[in-house]
Amino acid sequence: MLYRYMDMSEAMYELRLLAGNGYTQPLTAYEKTRLVERTKAALMRAKEEDGLEIQGKMRDLIAAMLNESSTNVARMESINNNATPEVKEQLKSGNMGITAAYEAAKLPPEEQKAIADKVAAGEDIRAKEIAAKVAEKKAGDNYETPHPESITSLCYSCQRYKDCNVKTGTCEKCDQYINKAEAEKTEEQRYNEEQDRIDKQTRKKLQERADKEKMENLPSAGKAVDKVHEIKIAASYYDDVTSGRKRFELRKNDRGYKVGDTLKMLEFEDGKHTGRIIDADIIYMLEDYAGLEEGYCILGIDVKAFSGMVSETDTGGGGGRADRGAKEL
Template sequence: MSKFNLSQLMNTESKKQIVAFKIEHIPLDNILPSPKNNYSVDDVSELKSSIELLGLQQNLVVRIKDDGAYELISGHRRLKAMQELRNEGNKDFEKAPCKIVKSTDDIQAELQLILANSTTRVLTDAEKTKQAARLHELLQELQNSGNQLKGRKREIVAQLMGVSPSQVQRMDSINKKLAPELKEAFSEGEINITAAYEMSRLPEETQKEVAQEYREGKPLTPSLAKEKRQEIIESEQKEKPMTHELDSYPEQFEAIVQGLKTFMCGFNNQSFRVGDKLKINEFNPETILYTGRFVEVRIIYLQEGGANDIPVDYVIMSIKKIR
């Protein structure tokens, strides 16, 4: 698949506007943060020191909205750092050099916002996971508006984020299936992305159990999730009807085939349970060979040994012919 590029989704005029961009110094108060920016801008102390010492090394990117306002696409942390410097009395930072993009397409603007943040800052796994979900939504909106996407959305998201499609698939599982409390722990860095993914694969009720254990102080690790999955698998195997193979002499075998023999008694060495299937193979003691004939029956009732005069380790089973 050819590499996805946002320019594929732009008309000729939009491409010309991006190529022929201009730089303007815009008063900080005239630059509005994007309402779509969900990335943290809390701690800009180091960035502020760098800008104060070396100046702004990378221009802000803004777009002109229909009402003439400047909306920030890229540079929210830089804008905040400059605002703090200005508020501290440094008049050198009353305006910011801005690259002006004249596109009024909200979807393209948000895509540019996301991609700018993915290349200009170190994101946590939780932020990347949210980013993947939003990129998928935006690509779907583009598709719904008539734009043709070359390739599957998951692969495009992977290209845009610089990760593998399988990693995007894991993020998708976290976004869609991880319980809210566990997702909050993931956002706070209490669990890593591997643990979050493994837990997202657990049933809802099991995730609630894990969340309760977390509240009680148990660490959320990938091994914990795998242990829970193994418990589920073992439980399902216990509950799932099993098939057992038994041998029968010709006379008894024929009685079962005819529906005349509706019970069996024998050594309980296969953990028989109600609902299990028995495949009964006909065995000829004279030739000491199997005849190749078999009949399948279902256990509909059983009485284990140790009661009602049934020897210990033996079982009596009521059976019903299947075929």
């Protein structure tokens, strides 16, 4: 039993009664709607007569007092303010739920009355149908009948869909929304998703690192890139080149040779590659010189490696080819 204290005003006493009803009494949809209306009126009265300070939105305060969501309170306020007596009567009789009444309250009075009359006659009109009518009314001539794949209501993906009494086909935001797919995932699914996320981040970081290294290794402006030229060398010259006796090549400059490039010289005998190779750097270049045929050049080369070379140990640590820094391929 709720007692009234001597210094308690009528408005404050009524607020305590209303709040108690919201928490302790099982109420119908219509009774909840009326309770919201009475609570709002009592709050306004307490504010004017008793100087009650209301912080934040009044809707949120009413929701907290009556153990309701702010969304539901907003819908009930809309019914109280906009629904016709006929719609409220059908809500009171239980023929129409809060969601249907809320959607109907968005329509003109004559259309609300028509819907209420159909409901009173026993016709089953769902909230979704009324919401579609509201959307059609808003869109006017540009209205298109929605297709299932275009419905974006949160309700259909909410874990509370079956038990919710205010679900609609047009909901875009709800403070009670719980993503059904997310809430019902198994531990294994969550683990796999986490691993996929980590793998994705790792791949992204590796790609970013590779892109960064690629950019860092780009040739600077004005600096040409050294090339590797694969050319043939007659078997009769192979030993002369590897021994260091022949440190030049006379070549037609049809490859754009330049100092710093590398020659990969493939030994050929009787028209066939023997398998032996010489790697040499171009360290000097002579062209456009008297006595040189036009288009030809002389390349000074430094042998770095070749097939079948003799190691320093085999030569007794002496000079020769190993002293020039060449290595065996």
